[in-house]
Amino acid sequence: xxxxxxxxxxxxxxxxxxxxxxxxxxxxxxxxxxxxxxxxxxxxxxxxxxxxxxxxxxxxxxxxxxxxxxxxxxxxxxxxxxxxxxxxxxxxxxxxxxxxxxxxxxxxxxxxxxxxxxxxxxxxxxxxxxxxxxxxxxxxxxxxxxxxxxxxxxxxxxxxxxxxxxxxxxxxxxxxxxxxxxxxxxxxxxxxxxxxxxxxxxxxxxxxxxxxxxxxxxxxxxxxxxxxxxxxxxxxxxxxxxxxxxxxxxxxxxxxxxxxxxxxxxxxxxxxxxxxxxxxxxxxxxxxxxxxxxxxxxxxxxxxxxxxxxxxxxxxxxxxxxxxxxxxxxxxxxxxxxxxxxxxxxxxxxxxxxxxxxxxxxxxxxxxxxxxxxxxxxxxxxxxxxxxxxxxxxxxxxxxxxxxxxxxxxxxxxxxxxxxxx
Numbered sequence: 001x002x003x004x005x006x007x008x009x010x011x012x013x014x015x016x017x018x019x020x021x022x023x024x025x026x027x028x029x030x031x032x033x034x035x036x037x038x039x040x041x042x043x044x045x046x047x048x049x050x051x052x053x054x055x056x057x058x059x060x061x062x063x064x065x066x067x068x069x070x071x072x073x074x075x076x077x078x079x080x081x082x083x084x085x086x087x088x089x090x091x092x093x094x095x096x097x098x099x100x101x102x103x104x105x106x107x108x109x110x111x112x113x114x115x116x117x118x119x120x121x122x123x124x125x126x127x128x129x130x131x132x133x134x135x136x137x138x139x140x141x142x143x144x145x146x147x148x149x150x151x152x153x154x155x156x157x158x159x160x161x162x163x164x165x166x167x168x169x170x171x172x173x174x175x176x177x178x179x180x181x182x183x184x185x186x187x188x189x190x191x192x193x194x195x196x197x198x199x200x201x202x203x204x205x206x207x208x209x210x211x212x213x214x215x216x217x218x219x220x221x222x223x224x225x226x227x228x229x230x231x232x233x234x235x236x237x238x239x240x241x242x243x244x245x246x247x248x249x250x251x252x253x254x255x256x257x258x259x260x261x262x263x264x265x266x267x268x269x270x271x272x273x274x275x276x277x278x279x280x281x282x283x284x285x286x287x288x289x290x291x292x293x294x295x296x297x298x299x300x301x302x303x304x305x306x307x308x309x310x311x312x313x314x315x316x317x318x319x320x321x322x323x324x325x326x327x328x329x330x331x332x333x334x335x336x337x338x339x340x341x342x343x344x345x346x347x348x349x350x351x352x353x354x355x356x357x358x359x360x361x362x363x364x365x366x367x368x369x370x371x372x373x374x375x376x377x378x379x380x381x382x383x384x385x386x387x388x389x390x391x392x393x394x395x396x397x398x399x400x401x402x403x404x405x406x407x408x409x410x411x412x413x414x415x416x417x418x419x420x421x422x
Contacts, residue, residue: 167197183214279419283399284367329350344410
């Protein structure tokens with residue numbers, strides 16, 4: 001047990017997993033694990049059991065040699081490789097000492113080796129082909145990517161050149177519009193030139209120059225427009241004020257004219273009414289004229305009883321003479337509307353007496369009258385139809401209307417104003 005204990009101390013000094021802590025249970029588990037691993041490796045390699053016994057014996061020998069030489073930890077790392085070397089030497093010697101295999105075993109082993117080699121070659125070929133294909137795909141993709149990039153770069157270059165040409169044309173138009181004073185269109189053309197070729201320095205410089213100019217021009221235009229608007233508003237206000245004043249004057253004049261026309265119309269109506277009323281009376285004839293003239297002929301005049309106390313009747317009082325009377329109707333002493341004379345003498349003839357009385361009444365004085373002409377007209381009408389019943393004749397002399405009428409055993413004369421009712 002002493003050699004194993006010393007070997008365990010060496011394993012602890014070398015730092016082998018399972019032996020570093022020095023605990024017994026860990027050493028047991030570590031030793032069992034390493035033996036199990038060794039057995040699995042030998043079984044995989046198809047090593048015979050005699051080879052295992054030989055290797056174990058070789059390991060014990062190595063351990064005894066190490067203990068006999070009293071190797072320290074400082075030489076432990078070199079001694080650690082003695083075990084594997086001894087293992088390989090022992091395997092080779094033992095393998096040489098084994099009896100030779102038969103031809104069938106060798107053929108079978110060769111076949112297995114060949115199959116394994118063939119499978120390994122096929123696997124390697126497939127891996128190589130897969131690697132070659134992947135590399136080819138990567139190369140093709142890289143080449144396609146490069147070609148696409150070159151085409152894109154060429155397209156960008158072509159587009160950039162075409163955009164530069166259009167940008168130059170647009171910038172020329174913008175310069176021309178600026179010279180014309182059309183700054184708004186010039187700015188728009190400059191922006192289009194910048195959009196066509198963003199790296200076009202001349203377009204950027206033009207925009208930097210024209211923007212302040214356009215702002216100044218726009219400010220001037222706004223100021224002018226504002227001034228024009230104010231002037232127009234002032235002119236409109238003045239025109240409105242003048243129109244209002246003219247309209248007010250016209251309204252005032254129209255009102256005055258209307259009032260004047262109304263006053264004139266009213267005055268005309270009053271005048272017409274006055275004239276109509278005045279034409280109802282015999283112009284210039286008074287009740288005193290009637291009474292005085294008839295009283296000079298021997299008539300006696302009395303005022304008629306009734307509502308109109310200005311109306312009167314003049315009669316001849318001599319008995320045995322034909323009936324003779326003269327009546328008048330008046331609204332005032334100076335407004336005589338109607339004078340009527342009547343003579344009756346049945347069954348005697350009325351010719352001379354009627355012409356005398358009616359002719360005299362026709363000569364009553366009034367404005368615009370013709371006493372001589374009126375008397376002659378009465379005498380002529382009575383001579384033409386001395387016995388006619390009803391109205392003989394009518395005439396107008398000045399502002400009076402004359403009418404001769406006949407009744408049974410009577411003749412009469414009526415003198416009225418032109419608008420006097422019958």
